[in-house]
Amino acid sequence: GLGKTTFAKAVYHDERVKNHFGLKAWYCVSEPYDALRITKGLLQEIGKFDSKDVHNNLNQLQVKLKESLKRKKFLIVLDDVWNDNYNEWDDLRNLFVQGDTGSKIIVTTRKESVALMMGNEQISMDKLSTEASWSLFKRHAFENMDPMGHPELEEVGKQIAAKCKGLPLALK
Numbered sequence: 001g002l003g004k005t006t007f008a009k010a011v012y013h014d015e016r017v018k019n020h021f022g023l024k025a026w027y028c029v030s031e032p033y034d035a036l037r038i039t040k041g042l043l044q045e046i047g048k049f050d051s052k053d054v055h056n057n058l059n060q061l062q063v064k065l066k067e068s069l070k071r072k073k074f075l076i077v078l079d080d081v082w083n084d085n086y087n088e089w090d091d092l093r094n095l096f097v098q099g100d101t102g103s104k105i106i107v108t109t110r111k112e113s114v115a116l117m118m119g120n121e122q123i124s125m126d127k128l129s130t131e132a133s134w135s136l137f138k139r140h141a142f143e144n145m146d147p148m149g150h151p152e153l154e155e156v157g158k159q160i161a162a163k164c165k166g167l168p169l170a171l172k
Helices: 004-013 015-020 035-045 051-055 058-069 086-096 112-118 130-141 151-163
Strands: 023-028 074-079 104-107
Touching: 004 015, 004 074, 004 104, 023 035, 035 058, 035 086, 058 086, 086 112, 104 112, 130 151
Parallel strands: 023 074, 074 104
Antiparallel strands: none
16 A cells, blocks of 8 residues: 555656567566466566467476567566565576566565565655645545635544555555
């Protein structure tokens, strides 16, 4: 509810990002970790999955993904990662090593152990302040109204905003 996926989507759909990368793929990993499902999902996202691939094994699909990414500048988003097993992720990470210079992988996670394992740059997100929470709530709740003209609604709105505990998704 902190906005990790929303932030990643904003980056992914930005025009400058679209023009910078030759290939983009978004895959929601969630639980449980399944290398076959992730590989198939990424192949589908980049348009390289064939229905006859359903019967292929993991190794064949991973070779196909690796070849599809070879010498291309890509952006891959792996959303909502929970698995912090280094060996499993290292196997998947090896599929991306032949991409062109400047290729990027964005991983969203709520687990610090996953972020640490992925290495490189991290953006940590925190809850909103009371003021920022009220501002976000007010923008959505009072979309076409002036909250100052309704002091009784403003007080209730501030109470609701406080109960959302600074979580942008809940505030929206």
